[in-house]
Amino acid sequence: MDTNIKEIEQSFINLVKKMSSYGEAISLMFWDLRTGAPKKGVEQRSETIGTLSSEVFNMSVSEEMGEYLQALSAPEVQGELSEITRKMVEVSKKEFDKNKKIPADEYKEFVILTSKAESAWEEAKEKADFANFAPYLEKIVAYLRKYVERIGYEKHPYNALLDDYEPGVTVDVLDRVFGELREKLVPLVKAVTEAPAQPKTDFLFTHFSKEKQKDFSLDILKQLQYDFEAGRLDTTVHPFAATINRNDVRITTKYDEKDFRTAIFGTIHECGHALYEQNISVELIGTPLCDGTSMGIHESQSLFCENFVGRTYSFWKKNYSLLKEYSAGQFDNVSLDEFYKAINVAGPSLIRIEADEMTYSLHIILRYEIEKALINGDIEVKDLPQIWNDKMEEYLGVRPTHDGEGVLQDVHWSGGALGYFPSYALGYIYASQLKNKMNEDIPNYDELLEAGNFTPIKEWLTENVHQYGKMKKPLEIIQDITGEGLNPRYLVEYLEKKYKAVYEL
Amino acid sequence: MDTNIKEIEQSFINLVKKMSSYGEAISLMFWDLRTGAPKKGVEQRSETIGTLSSEVFNMSVSEEMGEYLQALSAPEVQGELSEITRKMVEVSKKEFDKNKKIPADEYKEFVILTSKAESAWEEAKEKADFANFAPYLEKIVAYLRKYVERIGYEKHPYNALLDDYEPGVTVDVLDRVFGELREKLVPLVKAVTEAPAQPKTDFLFTHFSKEKQKDFSLDILKQLQYDFEAGRLDTTVHPFAATINRNDVRITTKYDEKDFRTAIFGTIHECGHALYEQNISVELIGTPLCDGTSMGIHESQSLFCENFVGRTYSFWKKNYSLLKEYSAGQFDNVSLDEFYKAINVAGPSLIRIEADEMTYSLHIILRYEIEKALINGDIEVKDLPQIWNDKMEEYLGVRPTHDGEGVLQDVHWSGGALGYFPSYALGYIYASQLKNKMNEDIPNYDELLEAGNFTPIKEWLTENVHQYGKMKKPLEIIQDITGEGLNPRYLVEYLEKKYKAVYEL
Known part of the structure; x- marks a missing residue:
């Protein structure tokens, strides 16, 4: 490796290390906000977190970063880098390319929008009043529809969002896996619900x-x-x-x-x-x-x-x-x-965060199907309560009596975090695959x-x-351990075996 | 005010606000370190604090800052600024001018030196072994002697250090005030020590x-x-x-x-x-x-x-x-x-942080006299134990049996914080002046x-x-409230009155 590249590599390492220092400060400020920061200081704290987060964003798309990444991505250089440096370059470059596509002012507007939307959501949930939250969600969906076009994607626009949370997992994969899961879980839930041997609690x-x-x-x-x-x-x-x-x-x-x-x-x-x-x-x-x-x-x-x-x-x-x-x-x-x-x-319940391991994935599959259709333009925000309630009835056999226990229950959409939910169900699937190998x-x-x-x-x-x-x-981890890709079979087998025993079916 | 100056003012305000955001993050990280951060995370935390502190230093001497300060300090502009902006410019300019005089690499070396010196001090204090700490203190004193020359000062080099902690208070002022205080306190302490009516405790x-x-x-x-x-x-x-x-x-x-x-x-x-x-x-x-x-x-x-x-x-x-x-x-x-x-x-005691309000200032005066002489080159590090012990005997009537309870007791010098001690005694004097006016x-x-x-x-x-x-x-505060400058009379009167009553003298 020539001296110049060595110097560039060191400068690059210093820059990402600096970014990780900022990350530490930001994490601590969030932790502190949630564990006991006095309430009067929250407003200024939020500004401070905003300031430091912007700085990290700016570093991630800085000219300096661009120059390092270009130099270190060159094929003739790559072979000379350590595996860790190569991966660092890969991860940083992905972020650089993505962030570069987002105009800073639009991103800032979006941050402000989601911040307002979160307050609006909180109130709407409290009052079970979807109409008051809908205008915010419409703007968020509109931004994300534009965002996925800017970022680019293959096959399905929702893939651009999935990539932020579960790189490598696409709509094709999820349709197959979630479809299989839904097909097996719906009858299991029904059987458990109707089982005569309900445990004493x-x-x-x-x-x-x-x-x-x-x-x-x-x-x-x-x-x-x-x-x-x-x-x-x-x-x-x-x-x-x-x-x-x-x-x-x-x-x-x-x-x-x-x-x-x-x-x-x-x-x-x-x-x-x-x-x-x-x-x-x-x-x-x-x-x-x-x-x-x-x-x-x-x-x-x-x-x-x-x-x-x-x-x-x-x-x-x-x-x-x-x-x-x-x-x-x-x-x-x-x-x-x-x-x-x-x-x-x-057994079936209305609220995701209170759901058990048997029904949890069905809550997620419902959200996945809705998000995918929203981003794709197949459905609109105004249709959500109806769709939500129908799907709840279909998958879990229960129907919300109001939107507070239905479509308004989760904070995620108000923060613009569409694409996040599938990871929860993937967690169940991955865990079951790991457990199967561990056996x-x-x-x-x-x-x-x-x-x-x-x-x-x-x-x-x-x-x-x-x-x-x-x-x-993620899928490399699973492949290297189990020798196969994403497979919902082990989760289904585990749940069927366990709950048939618990409910004496 | 022309538009251009308004814009510069706003940019300046944004920059100092950003610096204060960094300050918030740094303060929280220090607070957290002391209140319960897990010990294995301390090393990385220290690096993070170092990184963010350097960033603040860099902003304080940045070209950007220099340009704003130059534009906003111009006499024809000053009259158009709010009082707050004028003061902000004054404070930032003082810091800019001072920090600009410190070569970044020398400063960094000094930070590393004091970090090592603190560990060395801790061990030396534990073992009451001044000889092992002396080489570090010698380097620190050497740096500070050079530092005061770089920064510049009027009349006495120690004034450059005082200015970091108590702007406006000089050696001339302190010699007078501390001299008067010492003269009155030494006999009071003696009288209290010898009083027959010692309270039951x-x-x-x-x-x-x-x-x-x-x-x-x-x-x-x-x-x-x-x-x-x-x-x-x-x-x-x-x-x-x-x-x-x-x-x-x-x-x-x-x-x-x-x-x-x-x-x-x-x-x-x-x-x-x-x-x-x-x-x-x-x-x-x-x-x-x-x-x-x-x-x-x-x-x-x-x-x-x-x-x-x-x-x-x-x-x-x-x-x-x-x-x-x-x-x-x-x-x-x-x-x-x-x-x-x-x-x-x-009553007299060997350890400053355990001292009472009557004797506390004497501990400070001793340190002030030593620091001033050290910076001025009148004494050298190797002479400190002897000088310390002699002064303790002279002012307080007690003599340390070893350096752990003598010259090694305080952390300040290992951190390079010469010039800080006088502020403790000034606090007593200021408080007494305020109390007198409040009466x-x-x-x-x-x-x-x-x-x-x-x-x-x-x-x-x-x-x-x-x-x-x-x-x-500081002295403006005191002048505006009391109509006079620094005056140790009220502290002396308060202590004499109070302790003569407590000890029935």
Whole structure:
């Protein structure tokens, strides 16, 4: 490599490192806003976040960046770069090319629009008044229809949006996979709903003190190898995991004293996200590769922990007595079998974020179909309530009585985040594919959970998923581990087997 | 004003606003580091803080900034600017001119040097081993001797350092004021030390639970009008106040279950700092003027609260019964008079941060004399232990047995912060001058404290001090309020009167 290219490479590395420093500051400011920033300071804080975010955007499309990328993308240079640098160039170039296509003033207008739309959505949801939110959503859809044309896409305009969240996954793939999933899940849901053997659940809703829930959560986090020297647990209204930097990955949870499941399964879910980020290879620190490779793979990690660990019989065989110690006699007359069934009740519901693992994907498929048709111009915003309610009835057998529990329930569209929802269902599918492979590699999986020995499981996930960060694309991860592409079969098999057992079908 | 100047003014305002956004991010990152950031993330966090701080430095000396300042400083333009813009230009220009004189590479070397020196100091202090710290301090002093020559000064090189912390206060002023103070305090300390009527204090050191101390602290903060919607109270090893933004001013305290005074007086002290920042005029938000005008005026606000409120008889007439409620019988047999005397014990001690209000200034005067002589080349680093110990004996009548409790006790020099110490003593002097004037304006001061009505006192401080931020220089504040310059007489009178009463002299 000639000296000049070496210098350019170093300058490029310095620039992306600077961008990642800004990212750390921005992440911390968001985390702080949600965990206890005093309310009077919020307005100025929002401006500050806006300012620093603009700076990052500007760096991503700067002339400087353009020059480095051009020099480092040249075929005769590529062979001389390390694999990490090559991937950094690839990721940065993709962002550069995309951001370059967005006129700065239009983007700024869009940011302002979504900021207003979020307030309007909140009010509209409260009042179950779709008409008041519709004008904002229309503008957002109009912007996104223009956006996908600017960005460019192959085959279907919705692919341009998918690419922001799940690179490599397209409408063709999703139509096939979601179609198969819907076909299998709808009858399963119906069977479960009509099953005579509905588990007893009343004992779940007894008073369980926040402090004791927290103590239990901390014990479980330690068991799951969450590194408290590189993280912390706080309380928020909406639980989340936030990466401040690779060695500072924080999680939050919320405590419901009338339903301990909120905290414990929420915590285990966020722990899955955090384990991913805490275990990315240290070589990637300070690069844009030091991040989950996609929303879907991220979700596969949280769902793996929540469902394949936290909702298993083996896990509770180990931890039920501990839970009993922390609770105030709540489970004295409840056998482990009864407990296991109770925490695995499933059935149709109106609200996505309260849905169980069996029905969750149907909520997503509904949203996917609507978003795709909206972006394509096949349907219009004004038609959404009707379409939403019809689909709910068709897929889940329940119909919202008002739009607050229907089309208005999610924040995503008000923020312009169309294309995001599919990743949630992909998370379920990926997780099931990983679990299927893990059954081969770790045949004593259940015994490990029963022994409280999570180490081999975590190490498998780190070796196969976590360490790579963005070095591999989502479908590359899946292919390298399982030897096949996206396949919903394992999720279907898992759900059918599990819920037929729970509901004695 | 012609359009062009208006545009330049707006661009200038945008630039300093951007700098203040960076400042907010940096402050939050520091606050977070001290309040609970996980330890493994610290290394990367430090780099991030370094990166953003460099960016701010670069903006402060940028060509862009230079052009704005030149255009806006022109005499024919100045008259057309608002008072706030004029002051912003003045403050930014001073920083620009100063920073321009520092070669970037030398400055960076100095930052690295002080970072290493802090670690070396910590170890040296631990081992009471001055010889191992001396080489670092020698380099720091050498840098600062060169620095003051670069920056320029009038009359005495130490004036260049003072200007960073207390603009307008010079060696001439300090020699006079500190000289007078020393002359009066040394005999007072001697008299108090030898007084036969030493207050009883054993009841101070009974177990007082952290939780109850916190509850009491929160009550007192509310009484002192600390705005919890624009702040919060956390726990740290070293208490501090941190301005994240004008509407987010946080304080921290620490709890010693064997000495409740640490938390309560620490909290009241930090509350004074916070009240200053929470009450700067909203017009100054987003400008470099939205900050305390100097370290000394800041300290005057914290000391005002700590000593003229928190350590007064009237304050405890109101709050002693509340303290008793929170404590576990600790004060059952202690009269208010006994309690008041106990929390006001005073006398010579070796450690500055543990010193009382009577002896504190002597610790500062000692450091001032040493720093001035060091910068001037009158003494050298190797002579410091001997000089330190001799002065301690002369001013306070006590002599350190090793350098860990002597010349190595403070962190400041390892960070290169020579010139800072005088501000602490100036805080005492300013506060006493303010209190003297307040006695005229608020003749029922003690009655207000007895009634727990702090509002008129806070409003007086806001009207005369807080609101101005950096719109007025420290001595302008004092002159405008009291009609005179810096005068140590009021501090001396206050201390003599108070301690002669406490010690029945």
